[in-house]
Amino acid sequence: MTLPKGTWLKEWNPEDPERWNPGLAWRTLWITTFNLTLAFITWFVVSALVVRLPKVGFEFSTVQLFWLTAMPGLAGGTLRIVWTFLPPILGTRHLVTFSTLLLLIPLLGWGFAVQSTQTPYWVLLLLAFLAGIGGGNFSGFMPSTSYFFPKRLQGTALALQAGIGNFGVSVVQFVTPWVIGFALFGTLLGGPQTFTPAPGVSQPIWLQNATFVWVPFVLVAALLAWVYLRSVPIRANFREQFDIFRDKHTWVMTSLYIMTFGSFSGFSAIFPLLIREVYGGFAGAPDPLRYAFLGPLVGSVSRILAGPITDRFGGAIVTQVSAIGIFLSALLVTLYTRPTSLEQFPFFVLAMLLVFFFAGVGNASTFKQMPMIFPPRQAGGVIGWTAAIGAYGPFLFSTLAAYTQQATGSFTAFFYGLMVFYALNLFLNWYYYARRGAEKPC
Template identity: 65%
Template structure:
């Protein structure tokens, strides 16, 4: 019976054996260990998303407290975490098979303290140079990088029949970090933390529509610091690592498969759109509807987008396990296409009357993007063996993580050249249509060579 002990380790970190497809092994304690690992890693991933999208919640407030930036500079700030997140994910995709879950999750989480402390101090001084804010925005991308090591780790812990559910739970709840930071920020900056202790910093004067108020913008970063510390230390104390190892060179075998590239395109459609629109939704509301009298507060609405998308991702995981990832991706892609075409009719308003419909169209787009986020992660483990599946998950997530950067640049260019976001949404519609056809032909149609 000792040989069935899933908790046995070779050095306190690496498990001596891991066979999730073995039902006896799974029921002997592996299931409990896998779900515990999922819980701890998901908490850490949620903090990673909070830090990654912190800038999107701060950037709309910076001009209101005295920072002098153009709309293009603000879009660049919102885009920079996406550039960093995508780049760092290309590194993270290799880390789990090399260093193990315990080391990667704990140290990656604790590294988030760097941008949090930096933003805590930077927003207190409107004289902080733009290059410093750009550097701190790039460092916020440390949170974006974590996804490409955390998710492959989870895929190794679960049998294929449960991977759609497990990965959707982790990514979906992790994605809630976007909504959390965008929802909490407007509230938490409204009062002094810890009784106004001196080390928490002074307030800033916020001017909106000619009305002044006192805010503590640094609180958005400060409130997250203890959670990051506790979750990072907990990961070090409680996690183990699956004995699936490969060096850097061995992991390049995934690039010889056409499925790596097709799944990358599909995940750009789903998560690239989710992350890119999550980062730019507040600024889109401000640029499209902010010029009208009684304009809405972007942060009062923007958090709904990632909230809806994240919830859809959690729900769509079990559905993908039941009906098949490719079929769910097909309908998600069609939904994204329809929602995008709907939004194009609402991006050149003449007043606030169309704002509710604009929000509804965007939330529909977020919903179907969330569904597709879950279903694509069901497809990948079905197309590859476990170690390769983890690598493909990491790589596709890395490329799609450039979404905030790409969308920030596209919207900045579109507003600069056309004074409108409409051309970007037309381009998105064309890309979504291409991916619907790609997925249908390779995976979803009757008689497909690789149904998944």
């Protein structure tokens, strides 16, 4: 297919078959999804690194470690607010290309910082914040992709992009333990650190590999975006886009997305530390990174699978199922947050995987609801805004979990508080969208 010349398309109407180019739409989806996956990898690489830092000589408290996992979430949410408004200003081509290149800052920074235990804590906090650039990208990439597809396909398209992008969380938590185990770059980018998994036991690891390995992929992804992406002629300045905040449904959908994506991103960030803190005191305690990747993997797969289901049955009813599932799964987790033996660990992991599963389902269904509730330009803005607030999940979950444990000695109260929030959203979705005679059935 011949690519249109220039950056901006002259016309684009996906609801009119004569004025829609499906080849360009799907090409945009796949290239942007590749870039988005790398963004999620960058966003969550800190969660994969922090569980190793104490065993290579970094002397941090539990609260300090939770703050390192919290900072990417704080940055991701804040930067997503900015990225929300960029698609109609910069266009897909420029936005995806330059946002991807920005990922090089935290990736290179962390690669050099972890090589010395003398690196100040504030530097690691700053680099953790900069990793949030990867989280910010989501609120630019998803709305711009939504412009390319008709409403009948947006549930599937957005679920594919977000679901595959979410795989980045699982990928980085799965790849990190393997890639830090050998001299991937020889001595070119630094020597090994001494890892002491148990007293009297030590081995060399190369923590810098966890971030350096992704640099070539980022460069390739940015090049693909620049060469093959184009921008839909939907334009608006910052002021014109503020009209979404006058609609109450923006705020209802924001709360629903905090329930779904906030849970997915929040638990993805703290799952390794939850395993370490709850079950790490037992003899033969499990390695958190052997299990942590399973949560985001399950959530990503369920998001992809739920996309076509929402196109067929509607987003509201699927969100209702998601809310019920998250609530009951969180209740199940509380049965295993004060363990008496390692025999309870498999049940703890299973309960957490159920939380991830239903959160992933809700991630897909809420993104189906928004294009049905709002017109295209506003829908893009609401998608970006809700994604921005949902991205505070790692920050909120990390800080609340840390201080709940500090105050009560366990994480049980943390899950009870979440259940109250889940129940509220169950009611909101039913009242406004899912019940018979709802104000905005979708």
